[in-house]
Amino acid sequence: MSSARILLVEDDPAIARSIIYTLERDGLEVTHCLLLSDARRQLALRPPDVLVLDVGLPDGNGLDLCRELRVHSSLPVLMLSAHGEEIDRVLGLELGADDYVSKPFSPRELLARVRGMLRRARMQPATPAPTVGANPFDIDLAGQRISLQGRPLPLTRREFGLLADLLRHPGRIRSREDLLSAVWGADSDSTDRTVDTHIKTLRAKLEEAAPGREYIVTHRGMGYSI
Numbered sequence: 001m002s003s004a005r006i007l008l009v010e011d012d013p014a015i016a017r018s019i020i021y022t023l024e025r026d027g028l029e030v031t032h033c034l035l036l037s038d039a040r041r042q043l044a045l046r047p048p049d050v051l052v053l054d055v056g057l058p059d060g061n062g063l064d065l066c067r068e069l070r071v072h073s074s075l076p077v078l079m080l081s082a083h084g085e086e087i088d089r090v091l092g093l094e095l096g097a098d099d100y101v102s103k104p105f106s107p108r109e110l111l112a113r114v115r116g117m118l119r120r121a122r123m124q125p126a127t128p129a130p131t132v133g134a135n136p137f138d139i140d141l142a143g144q145r146i147s148l149q150g151r152p153l154p155l156t157r158r159e160f161g162l163l164a165d166l167l168r169h170p171g172r173i174r175s176r177e178d179l180l181s182a183v184w185g186a187d188s189d190s191t192d193r194t195v196d197t198h199i200k201t202l203r204a205k206l207e208e209a210a211p212g213r214e215y216i217v218t219h220r221g222m223g224y225s226i
Contacts (some may be wrong), residue, residue: 004118005029007048009039009065010080011057015103019052022107023114036060047075050117052110053097055081063095070096074169076117078110093182094141096168100181120173120222136210137167148209158183159202162195166216166226175223199224 006023010016011034020030031048033039036059043051051069053062066077079097093100099113138147144160146153146167155163161183166174174182176192184194199216206215217225 003029004049005031005046006050006052006114007039007042008032008052009034009036009057009062010052010054011035012054018107019110022111026111026115028114034058036062036065039065043069043075047073049121050076050078050114052078052080052114055079066095066097070168074172076121078113078117080105098169098178120175120178137163139164139167148206148215151209153205153209155202155205156198158198159205162198162202163226166224170226173219173223173225178223 006028008016008019008023008030010019010032016032020032023030031042031046033042034057036057039051039053042048053065055062062079066079069075069077077097078099078101080101080103082103098117101110101113136149138150140146141164144157146155146160146163153163162179165179165182176195179195180192199218203216206213215226219225
């Protein structure tokens with residue numbers, strides 16, 4: 001993990017210095033960008049292991065870059081925001097961000113989040129993700145509908161949220177905490193058991209739509225992947 005590369009996109013010099021100091025002291029390599037345009041060049045030149053991305057930047061919104069990345073990449077993304085507003089957090093997670101931290105925050109907390117994302121990313125299978133053409137799922141985010149092999153799935157709102165989140169991270173292990181935060185919200189009183197129960201009913205509906213196929217994989221002690 002000491003050789004991991006972090007791309008930090010943050011326009012506040014004081015916050016950036018604090019993050020860089022904490023991450024580099026822990027042995028991580030940090031590249032810092034002030035602008036989205038610079039971040040896009042760095043991503044094309046040398047993709048990092050984790051992207052730490054501020055929402056509000058001088059030349060645009062970090063959420064736009066997160067949306068662009070999720071079209072073709074499962075790069076772990078940690079969003080930062082000065083607003084602390086629920087709409088920013090929810091929108092960031094819906095666009096595919098892996099985690100979210102509101103300012104002000106402890107640099108040590110951010111380091112712990114980054115290290116957790118690195119661990120989960122390195123647990124993912126080495127096999128490449130399937131191509132878009134081979135994907136049996138069709139997701140309609142606006143309509144809150146998902147079809148499997150052309151057959152609409154009768155999903156509840158929570159089941160839709162779970163399956164949509166797993167599909168946004170193909171091949172990557174999503175911990176129960178990740179799924180709780182993405183689907184129920186960080187302030188929810190729901191527990192890991194809630195995730196397990198909904199995964200069980202979701203599996204049953206997938207099995208009914210496509211008998212003999214196991215689409216959701218359980219990683220004991222770690223979480224689930226698609």
